[in-house]
Amino acid sequence: MSDPGGRTERGAGxxxxxxxxxxxxxxxxxxxxxxxxxxxxxxxxxxxxALRITTDAALAEDVVQDAFLGAWRNANRYLEGRGSVKTWxxxxxxxxxxxxxxxxxxxxxxxxxxxxxxxxxxMPDIWPEVAGRLDRESVRSALGGLSxxxxxxxxLAYFGGLTQQEIAARTGAPLGTVKSRMRLxxxxxxxxxxxxxxxxxxxxxxxxxxxxxxx
Amino acid sequence: xxxxxxxxxxxxxGFVLGALDxxxxxxxxxxxxxxxxxxxxxxxxxxxxxxxxxSVEEVEPPASLKARIMSAAAADxxxxxxxxxxxxxxxxxxxVVPFPSAEEREIREREARSRRTxxxxxxxxxxxxxxxxxxxxxxxxxQQDLNATRQDLTQALQPTNAxxxxxxxxxxxxxxxxxxxxxxxxxxxxxxxxxSGSEVYExxxxxxxxxxxxxxxxxxGSDGTGNLxxxxxxxxxxxxxxxxxxxxxxxxxxxxxxxxxxxxSPP
Numbered sequence: 007m008s009d010p011g012g013r014t015e016r017g018a019g020x021x022x023x024x025x026x027x028x029x030x031x032x033x034x035x036x037x038x039x040x041x042x043x044x045x046x047x048x049x050x051x052x053x054x055x056a057l058r059i060t061t062d063a064a065l066a067e068d069v070v071q072d073a074f075l076g077a078w079r080n081a082n083r084y085l086e087g088r089g090s091v092k093t094w095x096x097x098x099x100x101x102x103x104x105x106x107x108x109x110x111x112x113x114x115x116x117x118x119x120x121x122x123x124x125x126x127x128x129m130p131d132i133w134p135e136v137a138g139r140l141d142r143e144s145v146r147s148a149l150g151g152l153s154x155x156x157x158x159x160x161x162l163a164y165f166g167g168l169t170q171q172e173i174a175a176r177t178g179a180p181l182g183t184v185k186s187r188m189r190l191x192x193x194x195x196x197x198x199x200x201x202x203x204x205x206x207x208x209x210x211x212x213x214x215x216x217x218x219x220x221x
Numbered sequence: 222x223x224x225x226x227x228x229x230x231x232x233x234x235g236f237v238l239g240a241l242d243x244x245x246x247x248x249x250x251x252x253x254x255x256x257x258x259x260x261x262x263x264x265x266x267x268x269x270x271x272x273x274x275x276s277v278e279e280v281e282p283p284a285s286l287k288a289r290i291m292s293a294a295a296a297d298x299x300x301x302x303x304x305x306x307x308x309x310x311x312x313x314x315x316x317v318v319p320f321p322s323a324e325e326r327e328i329r330e331r332e333a334r335s336r337r338t339x340x341x342x343x344x345x346x347x348x349x350x351x352x353x354x355x356x357x358x359x360x361x362x363x364q365q366d367l368n369a370t371r372q373d374l375t376q377a378l379q380p381t382n383a384x385x386x387x388x389x390x391x392x393x394x395x396x397x398x399x400x401x402x403x404x405x406x407x408x409x410x411x412x413x414x415x416x417s418g419s420e421v422y423e424x425x426x427x428x429x430x431x432x433x434x435x436x437x438x439x440x441x442g443s444d445g446t447g448n449l450x451x452x453x454x455x456x457x458x459x460x461x462x463x464x465x466x467x468x469x470x471x472x473x474x475x476x477x478x479x480x481x482x483x484x485x486s487p488p
Contacts, residue, residue, distance in 0.1 A: 038294055039478070045290060046287075071286065188234040193269075196265065196269045
């Protein structure tokens, strides 16, 4: 499943991924039935993520609606990219939920006007590795294996919608430490989930610069 | 903000977690778009991020959310269909006008050409004809109603603010809705499957980005035609008008699928 070079074949993945792509192609051609099918498959995950991030049921509904309508309108853009439909869709949910939370938080910096499109819409090849499906428990176990500080950094970023500067201010840790915790936390999760050692092309460069502060 | 390759490595974890400020995030994107060196760290770290979502406790969304999303998507689709023929103006529309006496064969041919080559454009241009057609021989039931109440007729002939041609997703019921100056809506449909028991067809007004608001229902007999005069609809140009078949009267949220829908545009 690991593909550090980011060049996984587009067709790689599970049968469910292939079925998702078929549905999304129909969504791209404007079939409402296909959108309904996509919604039925991912409504629970989408809403759960939105609710966790926003902690507000009404706002979470708005986020999910916004995300599925975004998928409805931009499905053809997915077809030009790669990765699983699930990951693409949930990244839209995540991005819009974080935007919603940041807009609610007056101290956060946000661009004026239009929301930045989700990463996955503009950055194909970011998520080539998520083709398999892990059960919830193994993911929780991987998260539970992190140091408290790493887990906190990842959760404040991913679920809290905080920027790394905001995490530094919240936790009182230096910015470099926060960056290090996020990076090492992701690598540790990767090791736990995919078991490849999490080798990064950047590690020698990091060491040359004096390395990263550990947490 | 121009970033070096090394600076992007430094920001990679924050980038894939969405934890950069907007300026930094854009700078990373700009760098990745132009950098010749490999950035495998983005894929490596980013590949882990979606798993975080798998750790969330599952919560079911309320059932009403699906209806909201599907209604909004239907409105979006109808708007798309309305907009596309207008963008293609530049010559006479060569589409055969199949309304109001189109054969089913013509409908199928039209569908086969493309879902996106909507014929709504012509419908808007001949709105006046549609008014006459809707009030005339095309819909016998409507005609009978009009004969029965001159007040209705007077209202139907007052200035029409907007017209929506209601179309199904595939072959199926189609019709026309007139949005009048006082916000009332008159809908005339054909090719509807008959209602039975407590079933009704319910009409909905959907403002852009809004939730469907029921404006009234009607039953349908074996002739497949139906009509509705909703005096309190409060509709304006730009709304989507949609029709659903409901198991009982007074539905508060539409039961999918939407059998026919269209966006009300000025004639």
